[in-house]
Amino acid sequence: MTELAERPIDPVVGLHMPHESAAFHATGAAVYTDDVAATTPGVLTAWPVQSAQTHARVSLDVAPAYEVPGVVRVLTADDVPGINDAGIKHDEPLFPSEAMYHGHALAWVLGETAEAARLGAAAVVVTYEPLPSVVAVTEAIEAGSFQGATRTVHRGDPERALAEAPHVFEGVTQMGGQEHFYLETHAALAIVDTEGQVFVQSSTQHPTETQEIIAHVLDIPSNGVTVQCLRMGGGFGGKEMQPHGFAAIAALGAVLTSRPVRLRLTRQQDMIMTGKRHPFHATWKAGFDDDGRILALEATLTSDGGWSLDLSDPVLGRALCHIDNAYWIPNVLAQGRIALTNKTSQTAFRGFGGPQGMLVIEDILGRVAPLLGIDPAELRRRNFYEPGQLTPYGQEVRHPERLETIWTQLRARSDFDARRTQIAEFNARHDDVKRALAITPVKFGISFNFTAFNQAGALVHVYKDGSVLINHGGTEMGQGLHTKMLQVAATALGVPLASVRLAPTRTDKVPNTSATAASSSSDLNGGAVKDACQQITRRLADVAARLLDADPRDIRFSHGKVTAITQPDRAVAFDELTGIAYHERVQLWAAGFYRTEGIHWDQEAMRGEPFKYFAYGAAATEVEVDGDTGTSRLRRVDIVHDVGDTLSPLIDLGQIEGGYVQGVGWLTLEDLRWDESDGPGRGRLITPSASTYKLPSLSEMPEVFNVSLLEGAAEDGAVYGSKAVGEPPLMLAFSAREALREAIAAFGPPGHSVVLASPATPEAVFWAIEEAERAREAAEVAEVDATGAASSGDEAGPTDAAASESPPPGPVLAPLARHRR
């Protein structure tokens, strides 16, 4: 075991702890960015002037806004002293001269009240010179509207392997995006303090980048800007790149008016203006042998990037690196490109392209299993990675045996085989309602693909009285990072948890931080906190060794007591030792640093070892589908997930359950719709509110929800043997989608392959059931006609090697279109 991963005896990590702010959350005492603004005297409110067209050159007449009582200032491009860009790729003008999507913010009005600012924004006259727009991803493909680089992951000879494969299938898989719907919308509050420093409170996952963008907009160095993130009311990736422009607007307003400026998007503004999970379109061709082993995969993934690049390039990279999920695919050609469309600029969202890549292979396996005549659960298991095998991008898959272990445990704990039998009996008795139980695996790579981001810093202060204050570069968005960091610090210093306090994330405490993203913040910041604490304990050990007449290497810190292993009966209290150390002029604070070792990535070649390790898991989900309406219920979910040796079991459980349900939302309920017609509303988001965009509510909670953590799973390469947990559980929700598919299939003839839209909304499920029922009727007719001849459904027979399963007309997401005869 590495020194990083090793735990002391009786550690504080691993203890069952509620969220460090839980009591504040529940009582309304936890303060979020706009809560500070609510009680800031003299604060101005910023309100956007939004484009009413989807793509147009624009010019503004702001004078009428100044006629509105309470309007203080209108911010336009002319006010920007520095670089007019909300991003770092020079493709996101903060004040655009060309509206790139419907609702694009063109200018901002500062008012004494939100009402005044809103009325002022409405008074600004915008003149549009319309330009042609691209809305649907399929339009972009047809028009060749792309942005950024194309990427290719290539291994072996897929062309030849497909030519020789006994079974070849091809199809189209299209999947919708997802709105983050963090309960707290984007918010920022800026003031210029007495020393001329621009101080911005921002609901941001990436305070350093927020700081840098404010600095370049204001044309001042980074040391003139401090960004603080108290906590976020949810982030999920939506506040990794997107908050910067809003913070810059608030900062610019504060500088120009010398007054505090707040900016908080309404829910509709947030949904209309900010980026979401990328919708993807994929075409694929997959070859299998007679036993169902995957021989080759060719796929072209097109992500819908929206109007600017944002994080689309790395999202695409992760999608391509996860198209294998848990499966060994010897021959692969996976190509990716990013569509440029006149929509919100799609961004990071829990999983960061991984879910989209994995959905492709899971969709393939779910669709072909019946055609191969193999149980989908068995088909999946048969293709698991084995020790020694490499991913398509050339990284060895470490611990693939954990997949098999998890799978076996999960099948046993979920009583999989017996329940499958019961379900078959239930389905035989019911024509209108069908159930199914499906099991799917997750393998997810941990680390930022971009190697430089895999570093972190921390600042740990031990005061003379023995109390501890820690700072680190990560932000708290509900995921429990701060709780884990408190536990790491208490463990590393050997003090009770109660003596450690954590101060809000600020760029003037820990500089040059990476985004709190990629599930890796506990690994990175935990490493940095531990490093800082160990610097301090090393210094204190020298002091203690003199007091206890022992060798410094024998000094142990645990639960506020400092002892020498050679003399367990003698001890000095930690808070006494710190006082003594101070008088001996020993430095009681330290800056910690961590960099992930042993990773490298060639972005152009798409080869290397980008991930420190893989997180594994599997879920078994039982659904019940109502054939009359297509509505469904999650009857029972069982999960076994690998979090290494958990830092904080209650926190990890929350991430697993919450991630699963959020994934179920993406796959079955949450339906982003843009107006793709040629009518006057073209390009408008038509689901811009909580009443039109439905995320899971209490009624979608699994009725039985059993989660267990894989035991004996310590990870050698991460702090205290733990593993990342933020993103991987989202993809456990594939089991719900596959269970829906199998339940729908139960309405059809044996061997019926179900083509299912994503999201599989009740309506989409309903049309898939209709198709299954039509296939059953056709099969029954055929059976009668053929009087005992070999059955032939309307699908290509699995033994027909040359024939491909013909994809349905149009994209898979369009059962509605198909239904309109």
Added chain:
Amino acid sequence: MDDIAVTVNGRRRPLAGVQPQTNALDWLRQTGLTGSKEGCAEGECGACAMLIATPSDDGGTMWTAVNACLVPAAALDGQEIVTAEGLGTPEAMHPVQQELAAAGGSQCGYCTPGFACSMAAEYYRSSRVAEVSPESGDSDGWTGPNGFDLHAISGNLCRCTGYRPIRDAAFALGAPEGDDPLAARRAEPAPAPSHTRLETDVGRFIRPATLDAALAELAAHPDAVLVAGATDWGVDVNLRGRRADTVIAIDQLPELRAISISDDLIELGAGLTLSEVEHRLDGGVPLLAELFPRFASPLIRNRATIGGNLGTASPIGDTSPALLALGASVVLVSESGEREVDLADYFTGYRTTVRSADEIIRAVRIPRPLAPLTAFHKIAKRRFDDISSVAIAFALTLDDGEVTTARIGVGGAAATPLRANATEEALVGRPWTLETVRAAASVLGSEGTPMSDQRASSEYRAVMMQRSLVRLYRSTAPERAEVPA
């Protein structure tokens, strides 16, 4: 007008600086009570939930959870409310807060104060504890062993937890302690309605004392917006920037809060909230009893009134199809008198009705006897807290295997809620058989002009209407459950 005030967390606070359009949430936050959060500003997420003291059956008070974002602040004049800060503090948490915190019921914490308030309302429901028994808890898991009905928190959205720990926290709650001040408060009467008149330079908010006074105000201000629960008006104000010179609050008018049941008529005061109607009818109108749990969420039903749902005349408001099937009529009153309009004749177009500007909906009348066979089918993405793609309400009489009366109300199939007249004709006088039902179902599938929107396609809506009648038939003939669709 300067002395309007509300009791918040036990302390009287002047409603200073309030405008007619200011909602209770914004006002609370301005006063420093920032525990209440804005998650959607349209009553969908519950992050702003607060407790309001309302009258209980026994003359005391019950704590009712509502969405602060949809309540005009001026409507709180004279009332008593409690927010998450008033339930407890980090050092001395309320039992619901303790359970939420300990169970991992909060992650980002933004929805948590709202959940705490919704949970507290159910915690203090006086009939809850009486229901506790070792065997209590229903089979589909919606009622806990402590009598906690999870529907109470179905109007609160959480994006982080997946809800399981929140459910466990709710089911772990005990009974209020003897010295619990909010429990004790229930024994005293709820605050009486205030007769509020707020005038500012942008408009006025008026809560008249009597129906006559309200009609006089309406005659004086013909452009006034009438609000009761404001669950629709509040959305217009918050999301669409609508403003009114004059807002007249009519939900507390005693003339609009009566309920009477005779042999041939049920009359429901238009100002009763849906929760009050549900409670007062106590299952007496099975069709409505089936409807109410599917109507939005408790946070909405605790404010939205039965008259308001007809006043807004939304084609997807769920009470309309049910009331159409019940053959209900609307009692409209103005200074020149009262008239009764059959609900089938009431809607004239998209959100327009025969109600003239000087009229107030006083009551809804449901004729008795009720048809014996009723059902309410709501098709929506989510089981709870959702808006219907299509809603179908049935009220049929079968006599000796023959359909003798049929009334079918449909929402979501046209610009107005409508009666499925052609389908009714295809049923009445015919035997209640699969043949009849199939023929009538295809008629029902072609009623109205359902459209395609973000909730559903027109085809799906039409098929759901068609299937709905077959489902009803199956429910009456369980032995024929194998009827193909």
